[in-house]
Amino acid sequence: xxxxxxxxxxxxxxxxxxxxxxxxxxxxxxxxxxxxxxxxxxxxxxxxxxxxxxxxxxxxxxxxxxxxxxxxxxxxxxxxxxxxxxxxxxxxxxxxxxxxxxxxxxxxxxxxxxxxxxxxxxxx
Numbered sequence: 001x002x003x004x005x006x007x008x009x010x011x012x013x014x015x016x017x018x019x020x021x022x023x024x025x026x027x028x029x030x031x032x033x034x035x036x037x038x039x040x041x042x043x044x045x046x047x048x049x050x051x052x053x054x055x056x057x058x059x060x061x062x063x064x065x066x067x068x069x070x071x072x073x074x075x076x077x078x079x080x081x082x083x084x085x086x087x088x089x090x091x092x093x094x095x096x097x098x099x100x101x102x103x104x105x106x107x108x109x110x111x112x113x114x115x116x117x118x119x120x121x122x123x124x
Contacts, residue, residue, distance in 0.1 A: 002026040002113055004096045009118030014088055016122070020081040022096030022115060030054050033102025034072060034079040035111055038092035038120075045095070045108055049081060052104035059104050086122045093117040 008020040022034065035050035049070040050059045058070055067086075072079040079096065097111035 002029065002032055002098050002100075004098060004113060004115035006094065006096045006115045006118040009094060009120045011121045011123065012086055014086060014122055014124050016086050017082070017084045018086065018120060020083065020094055020096075020118060020120070022079045022081075024077045024079070024098065026077070028100075029072075029077040030074045032098040032100055032113075033104045033111070034070070035097040035099075035102075035104065035106075036070060036079075036081045037095045037097060037108060038090075039095070039117075040089075040092040043092075047106040047108070048094070050104035050106065051079065053101055057104055059106055061106070083120070086120075088122045088124045091120060091122050093119050 003025045005023045033053045036048040037045050039045040051070050069082040095117045096115040098113040099111045
């Protein structure tokens with residue numbers, strides 16, 4: 001069973017960049033679809049970006065297209081979320097998620113392994 005640990009969150013100003021990392025344990029990392037979700041205070045968890053197992057397909061929420069990029073380094077068992085041109089409305093706890101043989105969908109129900117989250121705060 002893969003376990004996920006996020007890192008890289010912090011406090012930044014609007015327009016800045018951050019790169020989130022999600023380190024996965026286990027030897028079959030490439031067989032897992034990986035996704036990023038976020039949850040702002042008082043709001044439901046929402047989809048941000050995802051990548052199918054083996055990285056054949058990526059999927060992005062409309063509000064991050066052109067600003068965020070998901071990538072994975074199989075050798076390091078790590079998936080990244082590069083976030084550029086950050087906005088105050090991007091403030092949230094960001095969660096990494098995984099699903100064996102997953103397609104990289106946008107529903108949280110399509111993932112069954114979750115990290116603990118990392119806080120991203122963007123000031124105006």
